[in-house]
Amino acid sequence: AFSETADSLKQNSLGNRKWFEVISLRGYGQVRYNRLLETNEKLGCDQCDKSWGNDGGLFIRRLRLVFYGWVNERIYFYVQPDFASSSGSTLNYLQLRDAFVDLGIDKENIFRVRIGQSKVPYGFENAQSSQNRLTIDRADGTNSAFVNERDLGVFIYWTPKIVQERFETxxxxxxxxxxxxGMAGFGFFNGQGANKADLNKKQHIVGRFTYPLLFGKQFIEPGIQAYTGDFTMPSDLLSNGVKTNLDKTYKDERIGATLVIYPQPIGIQAEYNIGKGPQYNKQTDSIEVRNLKGGYITLNAKANIGKDLIYPYFKYNYYDGGKKFEKDARSYLVKEFETGIEWQPNKFLELVVAYTISDRTYEDFVLRNNRQKGNLLRIQAQFNF
Amino acid sequence: AFSETADSLKQNSLGNRKWFEVISLRGYGQVRYNRLLETNEKLGCDQCDKSWGNDGGLFIRRLRLVFYGWVNERIYFYVQPDFASSSGSTLNYLQLRDAFVDLGIDKENIFRVRIGQSKVPYGFENAQSSQNRLTIDRADGTNSAFVNERDLGVFIYWTPKIVQERFETxxxxxxxxxxxxGMAGFGFFNGQGANKADLNKKQHIVGRFTYPLLFGKQFIEPGIQAYTGDFTMPSDLLSNGVKTNLDKTYKDERIGATLVIYPQPIGIQAEYNIGKGPQYNKQTDSIEVRNLKGGYITLNAKANIGKDLIYPYFKYNYYDGGKKFEKDARSYLVKEFETGIEWQPNKFLELVVAYTISDRTYEDFVLRNNRQKGNLLRIQAQFNF
Amino acid sequence: AFSETADSLKQNSLGNRKWFEVISLRGYGQVRYNRLLETNEKLGCDQCDKSWGNDGGLFIRRLRLVFYGWVNERIYFYVQPDFASSSGSTLNYLQLRDAFVDLGIDKENIFRVRIGQSKVPYGFENAQSSQNRLTIDRADGTNSAFVNERDLGVFIYWTPKIVQERFETxxxxxxxxxxxxGMAGFGFFNGQGANKADLNKKQHIVGRFTYPLLFGKQFIEPGIQAYTGDFTMPSDLLSNGVKTNLDKTYKDERIGATLVIYPQPIGIQAEYNIGKGPQYNKQTDSIEVRNLKGGYITLNAKANIGKDLIYPYFKYNYYDGGKKFEKDARSYLVKEFETGIEWQPNKFLELVVAYTISDRTYEDFVLRNNRQKGNLLRIQAQFNF
Structure with a gap:
């Protein structure tokens, strides 16, 4: 086997196990269409998906491959790229989402250290996988914390055995x-978002505590979380002419609370957070540190109809603040109501249909007066493999 | 297995089968060299490959991985990215080609629905895999229909059992x-091409009918196909100064016929289509809807020499029309003759050597008078794994 | 299995073996932090990693997947992409590093031909995998030969059985x-570097000879290597205003020597090369062919402490010449000392900590007087799977 040694280590380091017993692969994809019953083609939502309104059509929102596995009993790796990443005006390049290693401090992985790019443990909905989420998109109020929910850092998770078991259940x-x-999570990370270079020496820090209570058979999970750091506006996000402070660096911090009553069969999921961060101010043509607040409440249910699973929901979403990872730390005021239903005919397929009533004001140096109201029907087909 | 639940569903949904029994992987690569016996280094062919003439050298034309499998008896997925995708002046990023799911309406998959990005069923040569095609490139006349032959849409295929078996044979x-x-295929799709955002609300529609006739042992496959829709010129394809209509949107439609006499041992493959679409007009400096026509005829043969397979061929290729996915919907007049031979020493390797005599006029707002004639030797090594 | 034939060959060509017995997958990742004990935040090293100094933070330097395998006893394929590839200001796209096929001329692969993108056999440290290398980065003196050490070409390697066995040992x-x-290697290749289009018709050629001598149990490997060709400056690397010769094409050639005394338990690794190539000259504001020289010497050791492996080292690195693949063929004068230690607690993890004392002058048309001196602590965690 001469060539295996040609460019790399001689073996794949897996001992007697075959590579395919150590490394696993799975994936999922989401195809969407947002233009039925659309009342305002100027209404958009960049972070939701880029196929609302004008220029929208069928759209691959996510296509993920996950390479993962335990290389030994205390080391786990997870590499999840996404094909739905654009470069310039061209879509569908493969780019990283997650890339981390978990190192168990103890043999039961009650304490573990996560190193690499992964989700920042800030918020329940942010942590939850999009493969698993009921509503089509995350809420602006909490999802505005980090682009793609992720960053590059080092995180410590503490999950007692009883909590591990409840998460499993x-x-x-x-x-x-x-x-x-984790029941408790703590970490430090670059703070500029996933797949972005750090632009300042200061690291962000984050902490979270959550606990899945059990009342009879009913799970209820309250949680709290907070982060703080400095965010530096990257020059490719600044309009020509917008004013910034000298080092383009702004305080960026939040604190939030979560309450999840799981749908057994009726549930509530609610989160709210407040904080401050960079935000475009059209009165001064400048990016400034401003207060932000927002959250959402979802009413949902879970029903088995024969072998099919059905999850209907109502969601209300509110946000007043900036999005630091958009042009000029774009200023947002969002009030949005959505009702929808997810249907799982089997474990490989999911179909979500939702009707969204949206009132979104989003303004930057170029889009100075931009309140868009409108309704639209949203359709998503998801495939798991 | 705590971390498997960390960011995604707990399991890969495959039931008792191991992941590697459900998901398969294969691939192929093509390396080319086009500069031997070259008589005109200004002669190029963007859609063929970007390594003709000036700035050409050894070139990876395709390097594909295919992840595919049946997740159950009626659901099949197929994800095929290509490493030979450039971004700016840098080559070899991984980008999607195919990403679809086939849902069988019946258990024998006589009717199936395909959702996602896949080849548009327009033309035999377009549908045929490049891994399988005899000639080095597709013909301009029919391949000018869609960039990379693909788009994002929903397609229905009807393939009676007898036709499934003939395709297999x-x-x-x-x-x-x-x-x-499909024996019959029908679909609707965005219409702007693979890996491109839709730019208008109207969907393209396509239909195709093909039938593999059997005379004794001789297969003969005639077919017809047509599509219609609106194509919107994306702004990054417009030269500064070129005139367009107000919404940059143009009628885009074609109808074509196919005849394939399979090489048993001598064969003919011919296609021709006519239609209209956006095309640069140098008289008016503008992009207009103009008529187009073109096709090709290939004479080929198949010979077994010992364990080796040999396929010699002659091909004539003609096109008069625009290429909507190139700068200013570049205007083309192509007359090209090619003779070549493919040698398969085993199933992992293929070598094609061809000699091409080409007369190509291709003009846009910048390249206003550009007729290039020339000959070149083309070499391709293909590897299958 | 209708859909397998839909877009590609019917089978994966592997005969009776399952796909996962033919294709293997492995990978590794490197996460770094370079900003502790940093004395000069202006000191950078583009080719080392882009996270030195200003704008640096935690950084994924490499995240590689390797798909490889023997499809039969004489054909081996190797496809290694890297997730640590940027496009514009966004990081972590997947891009090719290696993509080649080895064809054995004889059954023992004593002679083999390598076709595709792979490492150019120029220098021991360049050929050695980063997964395997002791020091955090390669030395400027020899690594300045080719960007990412690779190019697209055809290479012939001759490795007698005895030498194959010694490489294995x-x-x-x-x-x-x-x-x-190879004991001897020879090849021709485009010469513009990995993932770049060729820009001139002339191919580079390279030759190398190396021999692992055995004195008792002590391995000592001397080697020599040389290459020559023409390099054309790509226009996206030229500052507005810099002068070049008419066709932007420059002689590019080097010759070098290697001596490796393997650490049993104390070792020395040294390389030096001289040559000429394009280099920015600030006296004339132009890119000219200039002489270059440089190399490095490393003292290292290998120690087993229980089950752990420890490799301490000292390295001195010198380079005086241009880097043709950087802006304006940037001019370099590098004098750098580094001491560090690698710790392997098990075969899945490696930690390197090094202290670097650097004196780097690097100048182009914009950065005209730029000598940066400084020290920094470098930390790298590596994971193998």
């Missing part, structure tokens, strides 16, 4: 939990 | 068929 | 060899 019961990001 | 006999895109 | 003993790039 919530998953087994298909209650749409967030997965195991 | 053609493949088993290594006659270089097009694979199963 | 060096690998088994974890002595950090370079792998098998």
């Amino acid at each position: 919530i998953s087994t019961l298909k209650l749409k939990g967030s997965g195991n990001f | 053609i493949s088993t006999l290594k006659l270089k068929g097009s694979g199963n895109f | 060096i690998s088994t003993l974890k002595l950090k060899g370079s792998g098998n790039f």
Whole structure:
């Protein structure tokens, strides 16, 4: 086997196990269409998906491959790229989402250290996988914290055995939990978002505590989370002429609370956070640190109809603040109501249909007066493999 | 297995089968060299490959990985990215080609629905895999329909059992068929091409009918196909100064016929289509809807020499029309003759050597008078794994 | 299995073996932090990693997947992409590093032909995998030969059985060899670097000879190598205003020598090369062919402490010449000392900590007087799977 040694280590380091017993692969994809019953083709939502309104059509929102596995009993790796990444005006390049290693401090992985790019443990909905989420998109109020929910850092998670088991049970019961990001989580990270170079020496820090309570058979999970750091506006996000402070660096911090009553069979999921961060101010033509606040409340239910699973929901979403990872730290005021239903005919397919009533004001140096109201029907087909 | 639940569903949804029994992987690559016996270094062919003439050298034309499998008896997925995708002046990023799911309406998959990005069923040569095609490139006349032959849409295929079996037999006999895109196929899709955002609300529609007749042992496959829709010129394809109509949107439609006499051992493959679409007009400096026509005829043969397979061929290729996915919907007049031979020493390797005599006029707002004539030797090594 | 034939060959060509017995997958990742004890935030090293100094933070330097395997006893393929590839200001797209096929001329692969993108056999440290290398980065003196060490070409390697076995032994003993790039290697290639279009018709040629001598149990490997060709400056690397010769094409050639005394337990690794190539000259504001020289010497050791492996080292690195693949063929004068230690607690993890004392002058048309001196602590965590 001469060539295996040609450019790399001689073996794949897996001992007696075959590579395919150590490394696993799975994936999922989401195709969407947002233009039925559309009342305002100027209404858009960049972070939701780029196929609202004008220029929208069928759209691949996510196409993920996940390479993962335990290389030994205390080391787990997880590499999840996404094909739905654009470069310039061309779509569908493969780019990283997650790339981390978990190192178990103890043999039961009650304490573990996560190194690499992964989700920042800030918020239940942010932590929850899009493969698993009921509503089509995350809420602006909490999802505005980090682009793609992720960053590059070092995180410590503490998950006592009882909590590990409860997270497992919530998953087994298909209650749409967030997965195991620890009962307690703490981390430091670059703070500029996934797949972006750090632009300042100061690291962000984050902490989260969540606990899945059990009342009889009913799971209820309250949580709190907070982060703080400095965010530097990258020059490719600045309009020609917008004013910034000298080092383009702004305080960026939030604190939030979560309450999840799992749908057994009726549930509530609510989160709210406040904080401050960079935001475009059209009165002064400049980016300034401003207060922000927002959150959402979802009413949902879970029903088995024969072998099919059905999840209807109502969601209200509010946000007043900036989005630091958009042009000029674009200023937002969002009030949005959505009702929808997810249908799972089997474990490989999901169909979501939702009707959204949206009132979005989003303004930057170029789009100075931009309040867009409108309704639209949203359709998503998801495939798991 | 705590971390499997960390960011995604707990399991890969495959039931008792191991992941590697459900998901398969294969691939192929093509390396080319086009500069031997070259008589005109200004002669180029963007859609063929970007390594003709000036700035050409050894070139990776395709490097594909295919992840595919049946997740159950009626659901099939197929994800095929290509490493030979450039971004700016840098080559070899991984980008999607195919990403679709086939849903069988019946258990024998006589009717199936395909959702996602895939080849538009317009033309035999377009449908046929490049891994399987005899000639080095597709013909301008029919391949000018869609960039990379693909788009994002929903397609319905109807393939009666007898036709499924004939497609199988053609493949088993290594006659270089097009694979199963249905006896009848119908679909709607964005219409702006693979990996491009839709730019208008109107969907393209396409229909195709093909039938592999059997005379004794001789397969003969006639077919017809047509599509219609609106194509919007994307702004990054417009030269500064070129005139367009107000919404940059143009009628885009074609109808074509196919005749394939499979090489048993001598064959003919011919296609011709007519239609209209956006095309640069140098008289008016503008992009206009103009008529187009073109096609090709290939004479080929299949010979077994010992264990080796040999396929010699002659091909004539003609096109008069625009290429909507190139700068200013570049205007083309192509007359090209090619003779070549493919040698398969085993199933992992293929070598094609061809001599091309080309007369290509291709003009846009900047390249206003550009007729290039020339000859070149083309070499391609292909590897299958 | 209708859809397998839909877009590609019917089968994966692997005969009776399952796909996962033919294709293997492995990978590794490197996360770095370079900003502790940093004395000069203006000191950078583009080719080392882009996270030195200003704008640096935690950084994914490499995240590689390797798809590889023997499709039969004489055909081996190797496809290694990297996720740590940027496009514009966005990081972590997947891009090719290696993509080649080895064809054995004889059944023992003593002679083999490599076709595709792969490492140019120029220098021991260049050939050695980064997964395997002791020091955090390669030395400027020899690594300035080719960007990412690779190019697209055809290479012939001759490795007698005895030399194959010695390369194997060096690998088994974890002595950090370079792998098998032949006892003798010869090749021709585009010469513009990995993932770049060729810009001139002339091919580069390279030759290398290396021999792992055995004195008792001590391996000593001397080697020599040389290449020559023409390099054309790509226009996206030229500052507005810099002068070049008419066709932007420059002589590019080097000759070098290598001596490796493997760490059993104390070792020395040294390389030096001289040559000429394009280089920015600030006296004339132009890119000219100039002489270059440089190399490095490393003192290292290997120690087993229980089950752990420890490799301490000292390295001195010198380069005086241009880097043709950087802006304006940037001019360099580098004098750098580094001491560090690698710790391997098990075969899945490696931690390197190094202290670097650097004096780097690097100048182009914009950065005209730029000598940066400084020290920094460098940390790298590596994961193998």
